Amino acid sequence: MTQSSPVIWWVRRDLRLADNPVLHAAVSSGRPVIAVFICDSVVENLGAAPKWRLGLGLEAFAQRLEDIGSRLIFRKGDALTVLRDLVAQTGATSVWWGRQYDPDQIARDKDVKAALADTGCDARSYAGHVLFEPWQVQTGQGKFYQVYSPFWRAVKDMDVAARQPAPKSLRKPERWPESDRLADWTFGRGMNRGADVVLPYLHIGEDAAQARLAQFIERNVGQYKDLRDMLDRDVCSGLSENLTYGEISPVAIWHAGQHALDAGKPGAEHFLKELVWREFAYHLVYHTPHIISRNWREGWDSFAWQDAGDDVLRWKQGRTGIDVVDAAMRELYVTGRMHNRARMLVASYLTKHMLTHWRVGQDWFAECLVDWDPAANAMGWQWVAGSGPDAAPYFRIFNPDTQAEKFDPAAHYRKAWLAELSESPPQSAMSFFDACPRSWGLSPRDARPAPIVALADGRKRALAAYENKNKS
Incomplete structure (x- = not known):
């Protein structure tokens, strides 16, 4: 290793210059830095909206x-093969990257690190996607936390890494390797209109x-x-979109929240708790990776999950007949995001009233969310379904109508996204019909459908299914 041998920075979900430990280490080395993004099978398998x-x-x-004065190199293929080729082409002696914690990426990264190390390459991974490494937070018995509240109490006073400024320049290599054109990858193909x-x-x-972040604070x-x-x-901050792709670090958000807390802003601690809820999701994914798929x-x-058949399509279309559920599903299709309270309501209706497996909803969100996150999505769906981590000792079933009365008392949210509720619907509601597939054959002039499952009937059926599960 010499001062002229480049460091290959394998860019993943860390699309930022500030508060980026792997980039900070590369710059501090004084060596040339070659940033590369690899479109491998993990990327190829993303849903339409997140991809x-x-x-x-990336653009x-x-x-x-x-x-x-630097650049981002784009390559497609198996990650190890691409990195080996780049090492050979550039004379790089180091390949560094920021860690990810879902099982697919952990498996890939272990193989890459071992294979590169066998050839004498300095292969390293750095923190940066979470506040605390999952193995750093343990119970008094040295185990991982399975309930959020004690997890929060354990981390709220832990030291968080200091912020790191964005570098003003990166040292260039003597010769840049060839790069694919990002546009040729057509990442937006699945979005259609x-x-x-x-x-x-x-x-x-x-x-x-x-x-x-600044505006929210x-x-x-x-x-x-x-x-x-x-x-x-x-x-809400809306920062889940940017956190997903590492356009901002959790460290930056934590320190901003702490400054607000120190300034006496009353909602700051709860905001930090929500950031740590994301942290808890990654803690669980790391220690119990089956949460992603089982x-x-x-x-x-x-549990007696049922095949809802055509009713699932109605749920996706925002045509369950339950106004707040349907408004939320339309919001998802128009904005690529959904209000957090609404996420719980649509998930509860699908998994409890319709008795549809949580994986159906998880997969749809993975297709439609621009802020899709593997850990948060899996934990959120299982939390609502009842099969996931939850300290509550009962089978939680949200009533979407009473929830709407409480959290949307004048129906502003429902009317913003459901064109069928207004004689002159707003553009937000009309946009759904510009975005949804023509094959659905939907029109703002359609009458509101009857509920797929009446709320009282659905609740009784869900409770009966839960009791039968406990008897089996």
């Missing part, structure tokens, strides 16, 4: 690197993420605890 949004984030990050509808709702790139964090569940109020709790494999 498209990733492409937009913005490539420009950010160019602005400081929905891309133009969703695009205005996005905040793409590191600068947009930092501005979003200034305007909304103080009322976050009291109003975060209100469907008709826009007080029931987290024992005894749930016998």
Whole structure:
């Protein structure tokens, strides 16, 4: 290893310059830095919306690197094969990357690290996607936490890494390796005509993420605890979109939240708790990776999930006949995101009233969410379904009508997304019909359908299924 041998920075979900430990280490080495993004099977298997949004984030990050005199190299193929080729082509002696914690990426990264190390290459991984490495947070018995509240109490006073400034330049290699054209990968192909509808709702790139955080802290964090569940109020940070792609670090958000807490803003602690809820999801995914694809709790494999058939399509279309559920599903299709309270309601209706397996909803969100996150999505769906980590000792079933009365009392949210509720619907509601597949044959003039499952009947059926599960 010499000062002229490049460091290959394998870029993944860390599309930022500031608060980036692997980039900070590469710059501190004084060596040339070659940033490369690899479109491998993990990337290829992304759903339509997250894959498209990733492409937009990569485009913005490539420009950010160019602005400081560097560039982002794009390559497609098996990650190990691509990295070996780049090492041979550039004379690099080091390949460094930021860690990921879902099982597919852990398995890939272990193989890459071992294979590169066998050839004498300095292969390293760095923290950066979470506040605390999953193995750093343990119970008094040296085990991992399975309930959120004690997890929060364990981490709330732990030291969080200091912020790191963005480098003003990166040392260039003597010769840049060849790169694919990002546009040729057509990451947006699966979005079809929905891309133009969703695009205005996005905040793409590191600068947009930092501005979003600053605005939230200034305007909304103080009322976050009291109003975060209100469907008709826009007080949430929206930062899940940027966190997903690493356009902002959890470290930056934590310190901003702590400053707000120190300044006496009443909603700041609850905001930090929500950030740690994401942390808890990654803690569980690392220690119990089966949460991604199988029931987290024992005894749930016998639960009587039903094949809802055509009713699942109605749920996806926002045509269950339950206004707040349907509004939320339309919001998802128009914006690529969904209010957190609404996510719980649509998940509860699907898994409890319709008795449809949580994986059906998990897969649909993985297809449609621009802020899709493997850990948060899996834990969220299992938490609502009842098969996941949850301290509550009862089978939770949300009543969407009473929830709507509480969190959308004047029906502003429902009317914003359901064109059928108004004689002159707003553009937000009409946009759904511009985005959804023509094959669905939907029109804003359609009458509202009767509920797939009446709420009282669905609750009784779900409780009976739960009791039968416990008897089996």
